[in-house]
Amino acid sequence: MTNSINEIPNSKVMFVIGCNATEAHPIIGTKMMQALANGAKLIVADPRSIELAECSDLWMRLRPGTDIALINGIMNIILANGWEDRAFIEERTEDFEKLRENLQKYTPDVVSKITGVPVEQLEEAARIYATAESAQIFYTLGITEHVYGTDNVMSLANLALLTGNLGKECSGVNPLRGQNNVQGACDMGALPEVYPGYQKVANAEAQAKFEAAWGVPLDPTPGFMIPDMFEAAHSKDLRALYVLGEDPVMTDADANHVRKGLKALDFLVVQDIFLSETAKLADVVFPGASFAEKTGTFSNTERRVQMVNKAIEPIGNAKADWQILCELATAMGYPFEYQSPEEIMQEVAKLTPQYAGITHARLGTQGLQWPVPNAEHPGTKFLHEGNFNRGKGLFVAIDNQIPDELPDEMYPFLLSTGRKLSHYNVFTQHSEALETYAPEELAEVNPLDAKRLGFEEGERIKVTSRRGEVETKIRITPRVPLGLIYMTFHYTETPTNVLTNGAFDKVTKTYEYKVCGVQLSKLS
Amino acid sequence: MEWYNLTIDGCEVRVPKGTTVLEACRMNDIQIPTLCQDKELTPSGACRLCVVEIEGMRNLPPSCVTQVAQGMVVQTQNTKVRAARKVILELLVANHPLDCMTCQKMGNCSLAEYAYEYGATGEIYKGEKRDLPIDSGNPFILRDPNKCISCGKCIKACTEIQGRSILDFSFRGFDTQVGPAFNLPYNESDCVFCGSCVSVCPVGALTEKKMVGMGRSWEVSKVQTTCPFCGTGCNFDLNVKDGKVIGVTSNPDSPVNGKALCVKGRFGMDMIYSPTRLTTPLIRKDGVLVPAEWDEAIALVAAKFGQIKKESGPNAIAALSSAHCTNEENYLMQKFMRAVIGTNNVDHCART
Ligand code: SF4
Numbered sequence: 001m002t003n004s005i006n007e008i009p010n011s012k013v014m015f016v017i018g019c020n021a022t023e024a025h026p027i028i029g030t031k032m033m034q035a036l037a038n039g040a041k042l043i044v045a046d047p048r049s050i051e052l053a054e055c056s057d058l059w060m061r062l063r064p065g066t067d068i069a070l071i072n073g074i075m076n077i078i079l080a081n082g083w084e085d086r087a088f089i090e091e092r093t094e095d096f097e098k099l100r101e102n103l104q105k106y107t108p109d110v111v112s113k114i115t116g117v118p119v120e121q122l123e124e125a126a127r128i129y130a131t132a133e134s135a136q137i138f139y140t141l142g143i144t145e146h147v148y149g150t151d152n153v154m155s156l157a158n159l160a161l162l163t164g165n166l167g168k169e170c171s172g173v174n175p176l177r178g179q180n181n182v183q184g185a186c187d188m189g190a191l192p193e194v195y196p197g198y199q200k201v202a203n204a205e206a207q208a209k210f211e212a213a214w215g216v217p218l219d220p221t222p223g224f225m226i227p228d229m230f231e232a233a234h235s236k237d238l239r240a241l242y243v244l245g246e247d248p249v250m251t252d253a254d255a256n257h258v259r260k261g262l263k264a265l266d267f268l269v270v271q272d273i274f275l276s277e278t279a280k281l282a283d284v285v286f287p288g289a290s291f292a293e294k295t296g297t298f299s300n301t302e303r304r305v306q307m308v309n310k311a312i313e314p315i316g317n318a319k320a321d322w323q324i325l326c327e328l329a330t331a332m333g334y335p336f337e338y339q340s341p342e343e344i345m346q347e348v349a350k351l352t353p354q355y356a357g358i359t360h361a362r363l364g365t366q367g368l369q370w371p372v373p374n375a376e377h378p379g380t381k382f383l384h385e386g387n388f389n390r391g392k393g394l395f396v397a398i399d400n401q402i403p404d405e406l407p408d409e410m411y412p413f414l415l416s417t418g419r420k421l422s423h424y425n426v427f428t429q430h431s432e433a434l435e436t437y438a439p440e441e442l443a444e445v446n447p448l449d450a451k452r453l454g455f456e457e458g459e460r461i462k463v464t465s466r467r468g469e470v471e472t473k474i475r476i477t478p479r480v481p482l483g484l485i486y487m488t489f490h491y492t493e494t495p496t497n498v499l500t501n502g503a504f505d506k507v508t509k510t511y512e513y514k515v516c517g518v519q520l521s522k523l524s
Numbered sequence: 525m526e527w528y529n530l531t532i533d534g535c536e537v538r539v540p541k542g543t544t545v546l547e548a549c550r551m552n553d554i555q556i557p558t559l560c561q562d563k564e565l566t567p568s569g570a571c572r573l574c575v576v577e578i579e580g581m582r583n584l585p586p587s588c589v590t591q592v593a594q595g596m597v598v599q600t601q602n603t604k605v606r607a608a609r610k611v612i613l614e615l616l617v618a619n620h621p622l623d624c625m626t627c628q629k630m631g632n633c634s635l636a637e638y639a640y641e642y643g644a645t646g647e648i649y650k651g652e653k654r655d656l657p658i659d660s661g662n663p664f665i666l667r668d669p670n671k672c673i674s675c676g677k678c679i680k681a682c683t684e685i686q687g688r689s690i691l692d693f694s695f696r697g698f699d700t701q702v703g704p705a706f707n708l709p710y711n712e713s714d715c716v717f718c719g720s721c722v723s724v725c726p727v728g729a730l731t732e733k734k735m736v737g738m739g740r741s742w743e744v745s746k747v748q749t750t751c752p753f754c755g756t757g758c759n760f761d762l763n764v765k766d767g768k769v770i771g772v773t774s775n776p777d778s779p780v781n782g783k784a785l786c787v788k789g790r791f792g793m794d795m796i797y798s799p800t801r802l803t804t805p806l807i808r809k810d811g812v813l814v815p816a817e818w819d820e821a822i823a824l825v826a827a828k829f830g831q832i833k834k835e836s837g838p839n840a841i842a843a844l845s846s847a848h849c850t851n852e853e854n855y856l857m858q859k860f861m862r863a864v865i866g867t868n869n870v871d872h873c874a875r876t
């Protein structure tokens with residue numbers, strides 16, 4: 001996030017796109033509700049009638065995957081009305097002309113046809129967003145989980161730049177990061193192309209810095225991203241995989257393909273707190289400790305690094321993941337001699353500019369928002385104040401694109417996936433309390449579709465895609481539009497990702513979880 | 525900022541304009557009993573336990589809704605004030621079940637604490653007691669309407685923190701009840717079980733169901749930590765008794781969320797003791813995973829990685845790091861892959 005969670009209740013305008021905050025990020029959702037109570041305006045763009053849509057001032061039910069057209073259309077209207085922020089564009093941005101030229105073809109009528117959103121709603125959205133004193137955009141996986149997810153994100157950046165809604169309180173572009181420490185895993189360089197702090201492995205200076213710190217020669221070639229790993233496993237270029245605390249068999253798209261890839265490996269090691277579906281395929285399983293059994297830090301979606309404090313001893317023979325890694329490295333002849341996570345953080349701080357001023361002692365009970373460049377720095381509430389990472393904000397002309405796989409005659413329904421409130425990925429299913437509350441998948445189907453196919457409320461049906469099939473119970477609800485079925489991926493009994501498409505974004509290699517074609521049928 | 529001088533119990537104090545008398549007292553470590561006030565909620569002045577005497581005012585005003593004024597002279601503990609508070613407490617206790625020995629809230633109950641301090645026994649106004657059914661139809665929240673003191677905090681928490689307005693008063697007078705609208709049980713309402721209402725209830729009317737009978741508040745140590753479920757990064761206190769986590773309670777100083785949590789963070793922590801937890805290393809032998817010692821498992825993995833690296837080069841090995849694990853662990857994982865194995869093949873599910 002460029003801004004902070006506790007700025008949300010003071011928002012003037014919130015534009016929420018592809019983001020079901022009240023279910024996926026409940027406390028952020030409650031802050032949005034507080035903003036509404038304080039008089040904020042809310043614009044929602046989502047194919048589903050999510051809870052936020054129900055409380056919004058304007059809900060645009062766009063066709064799945066037409067976000068770029070929508071944003072371009074809104075920008076076209078903003079320019080037509082002269083609502084853009086001229087001073088901001090001149091001082092802080094580049095390539096405005098390219099954008100303007102490209103936007104010409106996205107007239108309200110054209111955009112309305114592509115997106116299914118009425119022209120008046122597009123105009124209203126443009127007016128509310130562009131004429132606000134300050135406006136924040138929030139998005140999540142509904143924007144990024146497309147083959148053109150990167151372009152979706154850049155479109156939103158265009159919109160914010162055009163109206164100068166960046167680098168101020170309550171004014172920015174805010175991706176809500178999904179899992180508890182996805183921000184931190186990125187910050188720490190658990191990515192194939194960067195060291196901690198986003199320092200590129202291909203950069204000679206960065207390489208030299210880490211070679212000096214770690215005392216070994218390092219490879220400047222970026223490694224495999226996740227989808228590459230499964231491909232490489234199939235082709236035998238990859239022989240061993242070490243999986244820490246993830247369950248790709250459940251969470252990655254096209255699960256059958258993933259499972260086959262894992263089976264093709266010579267050696268699979270899984271380190272987890274539960275015997276996950278992936279762990280069941282492993283050659284060796286290491287039992288890790290849960291968050292309650294170890295000390296360390298998580299970095300949340302607003303870049304706040306916070307303490308995780310050990311409350312109990314590990315269960316049984318389990319060990320903290322950092323200890324297991326230390327033992328393994330040492331056994332391989334490179335001793336990791338850390339006595340505590342605190343000591344690891346000291347090394348992180350030395351090598352990671354954004355974390356330079358962070359120590360466990362300083363984090364205390366309130367945490368710190370990075371960048372924290374030195375030991376006195378109080379942390380950073382919002383990013384891009386006065387300047388952007390690359391100097392000036394760059395407009396990028398982006399055209400509407402279509403999803404990799406759309407419904408067709410064979411697979412006439414559009415499957416969209418996401419989360420629900422009571423569960424998080426595949427992790428919370430291990431809570432007995434949450435499990436009794438929400439024990440099984442309830443796929444959402446529109447009443448008219450249900451009627452046509454003869455489905456009853458709560459009936460178990462079969463969902464088939466080009467890649468596989470699953471059975472699921474259904475809930476009949478107008479929350480979903482005609483022709484769309486919505487499912488989560490929380491349940492081992494209904495492994496939705498058997499269905500999803502393994503196509504991915506060209507830059508981030510994020511799978512297109514949000515759109516694929518499926519067929520619905522009665523169980524015979 | 526404008527500052528006011530006032531006298532509280534004979535002491536001169538200075539506080540910013542706009543402060544309430546209650547806040548002014550608390551800033552200066554003067555204790556005032558409160559039942560309906562919470563710093564995250566708008567004040568309602570409902571319970572009137574926080575009354576004080578202010579020179580020049582006829583009645584005893586509730587301090588939580590009275591703003592300070594220049595030169596104010598406040599008495600917080602004189603006989604008149606204490607007597608007024610005692611009447612309120614006597615009335616509440618008279619209508620209270622008093623099964624404190626089995627009540628989950630014992631040791632942490634505001635009513636019991638003040639009744640003790642003011643010597644309120646409930647004998648003076650003895651009368652009818654309520655005998656209402658307990659709402660236990662959901663897995664998370666136990667509601668005992670007999671213990672409710674109608675302070676209204678849960679209603680405000682649901683509306684103001686959670687933005688939902690599930691709860692309200694039903695019936696009137698002696699029969700007043702606070703709960704989901706139309707006095708429905710929680711699981712038949714639109715409640716999302718965030719437990720914000722539980723976190724503000726001053727008595728045992730709303731409690732965490734799974735914590736009942738698991739420990740007394742004085743036996744429990746609280747460890748502040750960060751939620752392991754979503755990227756919001758809420759903080760809360762793990763409640764630990766005898767080396768075991770018995771539940772979660774709000775930590776009002778949490779930087780992101782204050783007292784608010786969602787159903788996962790507040791009620792999902794029994795996953796720590798899930799029977800599906802792995803408690804020992806496993807090694808596949810003859811096609812099945814069997815328990816093994818740590819030494820054996822570590823040696824096997826080190827040998828296998830070493831062998832594959834030698835035969836096929838470091839790029840034949842890859843790792844998936846974890847968005848569930850700590851920063852320190854993610855740092856070590858990428859260092860392990862880069863410095864020990866010698867490859868940049870490390871990624872994580874950044875995208876799910
Ligand atoms: S649990 Fe949350 S939603 Fe339910 S009544 Fe209490 S405050 Fe409201």
Ligand code: SF4
Pocket residue numbers: 671672673674675676677678679702721724725726727729730
């Ligand atoms: S249930 Fe608790 S918080 Fe709600 S009104 Fe009764 S005593 Fe107050």
Ligand code: SF4
Pocket residue numbers: 025026027028751752753754755756757758781785786787788789790
């Ligand atoms: S309590 Fe709920 S909203 Fe807060 S971090 Fe945990 S899962 Fe997210």
Ligand code: FES
Pocket residue numbers: 557558559560561568569570571572573574575586587588589
């Ligand atoms: S605390 Fe002031 S009236 Fe209840």
